[in-house]
Every structure is written in C-alpha cells, then in structure tokens.
Amino acid sequence: MLDKHLSHTLSDWMQQETEQPIILSSRIRLARNLENFVHPLMYDEQTALEVLEEVSAVLKPHYEEVRLSALDKNERQILVIKHLVSKELLAQDHGAVFLNEDESVSIMVNEEDHIRIQVLGPELSLDELYSKALAVDSLIDEKLTLSFDETLGYLTTCPTNIGTGLRASVMLHLPGLSIMNRMGRIAQAINRFGYTIRGIYGEGTQALGHVYQVSNQLTLGKTEEAIIEDLKQIVEQIITEEEGMRKRLKDYDYIETADRVYRSLGVLKYAQLITAEEASLRLSELKMGIDMGIVEPMPFRFNELMVAIQPPFLATLEEAIPVNEKRAKMLREHL
Template sequence: MNIEDFLKSEAPSWMKVKGTDGDIVISTRIRLARNLDGFRFPLSFSEKEAKEVDEAVTKAVLNISEKIFSHFTIKEMPALQRQVLVEKHLISPLLAKKENSSSVLISDDESISIMVNEEDHLRIQCLSPGMQLLETYNLAYKLDNELENHLPYAFNNTLGYLTSCPTNVGTGLRASVMMHLPALTMSKQIKVITQMLTRLGMVVRGIYGEGSENLGNFYQISNQVTLGKSEEEIIEDLQNAVVQIIRNERASRESLLNKAPLVLEDRFNRSLGTLKYAHIMTSEEAAACLSNVRLGVDLGIIKSIPLHVLNECMILIQPGFVQQYAGTTLHPNERDLFRAKMLREKLNSKTNKFNNKGEEKYDV
C-alpha cells in the first residue's frame, strides 16, 4: 500500500470490530522497545548509524513477517501526513518530528506498526479492539521473537533489554488500554481512580499518550514499571486494574441512569442533534458530543448509530484529518467549518439499511 491509502482510510479494519468490553475499552495496545547491539541510541547516533539501523530493521520485518507491511520514510512525508499518522495512533508525536533516517512499517490492516529510530531503534506496536491484553501481547511477542532471531538485540543478563530511557529498561514493555469513562468523569470519581492507579505503578494519560490531554472522556491507562517484573506480571496487574475500573464505570452509569433518566436522554439527543446539524464545531465540542452519544448508545437510549461509526468520527474530528479531508492546510476557524461538515455527512448518511422491525441498521 502507498501512504495515501493509509491516510484516506478513516478507522482501520481492526477498529470496526467490537472487542471484549467494547462499550468501555476502545482498544488495547502493546508496545515493545528494542535496540540493536553495537549502535548508539537514537539520541546520540550518527546519520550513518541511523541509516544502517533503518535498513537492518526494515529488511528483517519485510522478510520474516506473515503480515504484509509497507515501509515509509518519515522525512519524505509532509507535516500533514505525519500528523494524520499520529492521529491514527500509527506513529508517535516524537517520531513525527524526526528528520534523520527514521521510518515506520505498517501492516495492511493497521493493527501493527513498527517505528524505527524514534526514542529507541525499534518499537513494535500491536493494536486490538476492546480488552485483549494477553492476546495482543502474544501477537507482539511472536513478532518480537522472530525479529530477535535476525537482529542483534541489546540485552543484559541482569537488566534485561537496554533502552534509551531508563524507565523502559527490563522488559521494554508498555501495555495500555484506551478507555471511555464518561460516568466516572461526570461523577467526579476519575481523580480518585487516577490516584489509585498511580499507587499501583500505573499512569493515566490522554488520548495520544504522554503529554496529551483528556479528550472526549477517553483515557489511556498503562503500566509505568518495566524493570523488576516479568511481562506476565505486568499484563496481569494491568488487567486486574482495568477490570476494576470497568466495574466502577458500569456502576456509575447505572447510578446516573437511575437518578435522572430524562436528563440523560435529553443530554444525549441534544449532542446527537448538534453533531448532525451544527455548521461550526471545535474539536473539543465535537469530542464532548461524541462522548455523550457513545454513552447513549451503550445505555440503549440511542439506537440508530453503531459504535464503529462513532470510532471513525473520533478520528475524523482531529486537526490533521480535517485538513486531509479539505485537501489543504486550514486556519483553526476553517477547520471548525470543515469538521462540522464531515460530521454532518457521516452521521446523516443514508447508506444504512433497515432491519425487519423497521429500525435503522448500519452495515459493519
């Protein structure tokens, strides 16, 4: 595939499948940080070393993987293309800023991306819908094992895998889940949850990871400790924490629904109306409305919009995608106009069918 194919698609195919606990857990991500022995870390290596690492990693991935990968050089991409790849969670904001021999390898279904010469020589990232920590880890582990047979990983018998940042030394594993937690946010419990996770050695970030803010009540929860624990222990600890958060979110949703069902229904439908008919929409307002509609769908109050359409809309409202849609760079107020236009087109689409009860039924 060429880069335009990845950019023009909205949600990747894996995101269109509802995973386990998909009403709350949007996606699971496993990231493994690895470096090659005999080369300096990307923070201090030469352009010659960067090129050699890029060539070695790319050759190994393209030769051994069962999946079909496409390779893209970062410095050859315009800034807008890089931004769209960040918004699709295929590369990190840090990689998007690189100008040396950095690249990304992306599988055709976008479930795997391998960043080359970001903070480390390579970072393997696997994505799955819903709550699939163990399954996603196994996918990443299999690919990592294959690559280790062909690449000289930097490994210490005492410390484990050596990484550019000390916080990743050991397993090099960062496991995370993207969660939609509107009820815990509305009931002001999210701060307590965040403090609890911090005590457990975990971290809560925004939708784009480190340094990003919460948008639309989406939170990325991941492990912070990589040294002194096995991969299995890290996965198990995160799994247990997420299961508890899911219980708390469901209890909060039920409590809100029991206390003020008409108020909630009015809130959800007002948000849906805004998305369908507004002509100016900031990304913050769009995310808030999409969060309300998503909660309305999960609670069975809104029945006409499938979750995969809302997943696509959350990607579409981002600044890079709006400009990709417009075909040019836009000022913020121009983006607000195009964003509203995109949402109207997406949510008023008549490509849906009707089921035998006369209710709207979208194709998945």
C-alpha cells in the same frame, strides 16, 4: 498500500460490527535497541541511517516500509492520529514505520529507542497481542543483536522502560467517571500499583471525548505476564466502576443525563461550526446515551468519527472552507 494507510480513517483491525461500550482497544509495545549502536538521542545522521538499513533488511520482506522523509506534514500527522506512530517519531529526520496490511502491527524505527514494536487489537486482548509482539521480537532477535543485560533485562533509552521494555495499555471510554469527577481518584489509586492513566494519544495529552489510556509505568522487577495480568485486573475494576456511575446517572439523574445526551445529538446534527474538542465531547456523550439506552441506536461509529474529525483528515476536503465548518458539515451528513 500506502494510500490506504493515509486515506482510511479506520484500520482494518478495528472493523467490527458492534462497538463495545467501554473498551475501545488494547495495545502491547516492546522497546528494543541494537547492541552496537548508541541510542537515538545521541545519533548523528549516519548512525540513524545505518540503524534504519539494518532493521529494514530484516522487516521489509514482511512489512511495508514507510519512511517519514517521504511524507508531508499532514500525512505524518495522519499516522499519529491513527496511533500508528508516536509524536516523538515525527521529530526524527530518519524515522520510519513498518506496517502490516490491517495496521494491527506497526514497528517504529529511530524513535526514542532503535525499535518499538507495537501491536493493536480490539477489546481486552492483551494476551493475544503479546504473543504477536513476541513473534515480531523473535524475528528481529534472530537476525540482529539486541541490547540486553542478564541482571537488568532489555536496555532502553529511558530508564523507566528498562527490564521487560513492555508497555501494555487499554483504551477506555469513561464518560460516567468523568462526569462524576472520579478520574482523579482512580488515577491516584492505580498509581500506587505502578500503573497510570493518560490522554487519548498517550503521555502529555488530554482525554478527548472522555477517552483514557490505562497502562503500566514500571517494566523492571515484574515479568511480562504479571504486568499484563495486573493491568487486566485494574481495567476490569475500572469498567465495574464506570458501569456503576452510568447506572447512577440513569437511575438518579436521568433527566439531567438525557438532556446532556440530546443536547449533544442536537449540536452534532445542526451545528454549522464545531471544534475538534467540542466534537469529541459531543460524540462521547452521544455514544454514552446510545450505550445506556437513552437514545435509539443509529448509524454511529465512535472510533471512526473520533479519527475523522481530526484536522489531518479534514485538510483534504474542500480546501477553501475553514476546518471547523468542514467538521460540522461532515458530522451533519453522517448523522
């Protein structure tokens, strides 16, 4: 099954007949640590291996174990691009991830915390994903003793995760708000309520293709259910504002918006060289044009192409050709 995880650009859970205009995916992540071991930032090699063996004994009967030490650099990057592991896990010599068949569940071991349970799903499905994450959490808790304080909650390496250890996030496609320069105002507004907007690959990354990740910052002092409910309300408000910006672009700036969309379509269909950054932008503007009815629907899977244009996937194609040329060729053939 490992070949499937590394060769398929789109996880099975993302295989939908139609893509949503704004919501791309949802995620629930739970941070957990084992009581009898120091946190990973204080590891020596032996401790890392002991933690991995204890967690593996619990998870291996249910999930496929992928140890990063068995992967080359490109294969590791593929897992990051598909959101199955974090960039931080790649820095760990004895890191591993446990995956289910459709890649909707990934459990990282020896990242910033001993265990990070991640469950992914389409649309705004946070409640369902939280239930799935709790099932994994219970499986681990039955066999291993987790680090927990009656007053503080789950104890984590980073103080911002102490409490529930929960990070809930939703991936959104927001070209209207980006084009109208409203993202800064949105970020300031939700920050006051303990939520934040990050780039496509989380903290410290840029918003490629107008794709943003909205998530909670605080995990202490609120229940998991309250964090999720508040995030859903914030996301619904952002969606309303994005829809308003798209309507304004179509009603009052139609020619400029159509020109932007058709220029992107032209670049994608005819460019001989294109960077990942430009390709992301052009794909985003084409998706916006299709969703707004400016361009006729066509065979076009935004989520899949946003993964396929990244260097790790292109590296396996015709090695003698420069990556920007490979990317342009792939996009021409697709469109």
